Amino acid sequence: MIKKQLPAHWLVIDWGTTNFRAFAMGEQGDVLDKVELSLGLLQVKEGAFAIELENVLSGWLAEYKHLPIYMAGMVGSQQGWANVEYVPTSVGIEQLAHNAYRFELPWGATATIVPGVSHQSAEGLFDVMRGEEVQLFGLAKLTGMADLVAIMPGTHSKHAAFNKGQLVEFSSYMTGELFSVISTHTILGRGLPETGALTDNLAFLKGVREGQGEQLTNTLFMARTHRLFNNITDAEVLDYLSGVLIGNELKALEAKQVQVYLVGGGKLCERYQLACQELGLESTYINGDECFIAGMAAIQKVMNNDN
Template sequence: MGDVLNEAAWLIIDWGTTNFRAFAMTEDGREIERIEKHIGLLSIANGQFSEALKQVLSEWITDYQRLPIVMAGMVGSQQGWHDVPYVKTPASFEGITEKAFSFELEWGAKATIYPGIKHKNEQSQFDVMRGEEVQLIGAKALLGKVNFHAVLPGTHSKYANVTDGVIQSFSTYMTGEMFSVLSKHTILGKDLGPSKAQFDSVAFLKGVEESNVESLTNQLFLVRTHRLFKQLNNDDVLDYLSGLLIGHEVKSIIGHINCRKEPLNLIGSYQLSKKYEMALNALGFISQVLDGEECFIAGMKQLQMEQQHEEMDVLS
């Protein structure tokens, strides 16, 4: 435990269903150190969130009790620590801070959980996000733009439209989860053996090219028939499947926007975002990758500053 943590003035926590990440921040918003633990919400028994957090922090920072904590993500869901109601679209970051839930931790420090967002489309169907809205707020600050489109690749990939600095609409694609289920629990991934380390771009782009927005379930069976008739090697099957699914998602999105002149912003891990970038480039569209963690930290800093301004307005 380094002396550098003595500079910590507050903590950012991203607590999801499977992972926990914490960032120690200085007063002026500089990251000092971070930790990651495999103690997602689903692993916390009987709602013992306070005890789990205390154990992690006490092993990391000697005087953690003095540090205020801001949190976002699934920690604010029905399965989380506190159920913080969604903010409806159009959602500004001022509106998000207004609906934040604050409480006192058992050791006396203040904790705040920021809400997620819900969107109701023209068919009166709802979509939700928790955590990605923070990344979008951070992307707005990092890009220096109030109008942009973004895709946030992941287990549940999100496409979002930000206009005039406000999150106007978004939609969710279960691309990552579909890949996991299809590759592990269906005939498409049966008897493939261990995944190879090297990514095959040819097989991936073949999947992107052959993906079809209207007939995904029909296209998916090509994973089996291409393998059966030696049009794909066993080692390339999963890259082809990834291309089919990402291609389907990307083609669904670009049908609604024009990203030939303005880049579509990809916010997430570098490795996964580069696959989306490759798919977009193959289809004649441009994109740029923004680091997901960098966007998350920038977004939390923006929310924290806005909340402090609101609290000062109340006191004045």
């Protein structure tokens, strides 16, 4: 393998439970190169974060030992490299920057881990995020909006609200993880054709509409009865299920009828966009990586101005 000779000035890393993504950044905040690996926290042996990171970097870049590294995600959790305490809402970008954890890497460079954010609801219940807060401040930067509502689809989908440039509240929905375990491990997914591709918009939209019902655990059972009564085919079951779960998640926003940003990967956001359309919610897609990088650049800027 030929190591890349890049005029990189710093590195940005999104290090989550199952994925690792690193971006080599140029002087102007431009992305020079990108590496994506299935090297999530679960794959890293206890205490071996520095070793794993150096393995990746030394195989990728000819020169990396002088590059400051900015990280976010579950890497800053109890199960991660260092347990960086959550910053409670409301959170401005300054608080994220000031509460970041900075330490020296074995090869001499400086590492920074951006803290996650916690939110306590009116009912006193806590919610948490790690990594999405960087994307959200990037989204605010890219759109120039001080007030916004964003949906970040995923394993634990997030709905977040900004007010006057502050992250003021957010909630998590287990949409992605539930889709995965329900389709893999319950009777609803049994005996489906191998393809399992999410391609059928009609079945998906039927799910979105029916996912508006009062009781999710009842609506999920319809994936079974629709099959029994030939209202959907075996090939459509996963689309229907995905629609039910996404539609149910969007109920939380439907009443507000706000304009929402969809932040994340293109394929999943496309499904959310279809669902939003079906429910009369106006949505705008913005790439999650772009938000992450813009957010990290903004945080880095605050930190550097502080020094």
